Structure formats: C-alpha cells, structure tokens
Amino acid sequence: MEPEKLHSIGRITKLHGIKGAVILRGSGELSSLLKGQKVVFVEFDGYPVPFFPEETEFLSDDTAIVRFRDIGSPVKNEELPGREVFLLRQKVRRKKELTFHDLIGYAFVDKRTGQTGNVTGVVDYEMNPLLQVNNGNVEFLVPFAEPVIQRIDHKNRIIEADLPEGLADINENAQDE
Known part of the structure; x- marks a missing residue:
C-alpha cells in the first residue's frame, strides 16, 4: 500500500x-x-x-x-x-482545517536551492512546529513558518519553500558528509 x-x-x-x-x-x-x-x-x-x-x-x-x-x-x-x-x-473524517500531520508524505521543494525531498514527520513544538524532510541522503528540519513556507499545493501534495540562507547551507553541508 x-x-x-x-x-x-x-x-x-x-x-x-x-x-x-x-x-x-x-x-x-x-x-x-x-x-x-x-x-x-x-x-x-x-x-x-x-x-x-x-x-x-x-x-x-x-x-x-x-x-x-x-x-x-x-x-x-x-x-x-x-x-x-x-x-x-x-477513512479519515476531514475537518475543514488540516493538521501538521496531514503534510506527512508531501513532496518538499526549496525554490532557491532546488533541494527536494519528502516530508517524513512533524516535530510539533507549540510555538515553532518543524517539518522533518528526507531527501534520500539526509534528514533535516524545516521551520513551518510563513516566511519559509511559500506555498502548499494540497491537490498535488507539494510544499514549496524558500529556506533561509544559513539553514540551506547547514542542510547542504549535512548532505555532503
């Protein structure tokens, strides 16, 4: 399945x-x-x-x-x-508003670096939820905040983001290791 x-x-x-x-x-x-x-x-x-x-x-x-x-x-x-x-x-009875856990399985694309992956989990800190994204080589965390998350396409299950420069660098360096 x-x-x-x-x-x-x-x-x-x-x-x-x-x-x-x-x-x-x-x-x-x-x-x-x-x-x-x-x-x-x-x-x-x-x-x-x-x-x-x-x-x-x-x-x-x-x-x-x-x-x-x-x-x-x-x-x-x-x-x-x-x-x-x-x-x-x-079987999930939908409410009008989605939860963070509904985003698991969505594709993730960073518009600036072209980095891609899949959302594999959610770290649900009350004031700062994070998406766990796996690009096949490394798993990294992305803040679920308005300046970072640019667009969510629920129909095609894609999250478009613009990772801040420092965060994108950390993720790229972790991938190189």
Missing part, C-alpha cells in the same frame, strides 16, 4: 496492563479519528500491517488505551512501542 493512501494518527508509546493493550498518543483529534475504526495500520519495516482495535478507552483527546483483537498478552505486543499508527486516508 502506498504511503500517500495512509494518514498518520499517532504513535504507540508503551504497553499497558496485562491484557496486551497499548497506549496510543496522537494529535488533539485522535479521539474523533479513532472512534468507530475497524482497522488501523502499524508500520513494520516500511510496510503497513493491519491491526483490529477490539477495545478503545480514550484518556484524553490525544491519548487512548487500545487493545487489538487476537493479541491477548503484552509478549505479543513487545515490538509495538515507538511505531507509527495510520488510517486509510479515505
């Missing part, structure tokens, strides 16, 4: 209890995204593997305890903490 057909809803942070449940932490809309879902996907070795939520308890809008069907012990869940969880993009 292609990554552009998936929507990241969060990450499994740790195991919970003796019945094989896990703690899932996501954005502030996790509860609305996860309610009623019959299948989620957990990434293993770059591939989405289906898991079937049997029981979900929401601790807050961004945290849930989830127990998956056919997994009744913590031993079977040992490899889950730290893994990202996805829904099929078509």
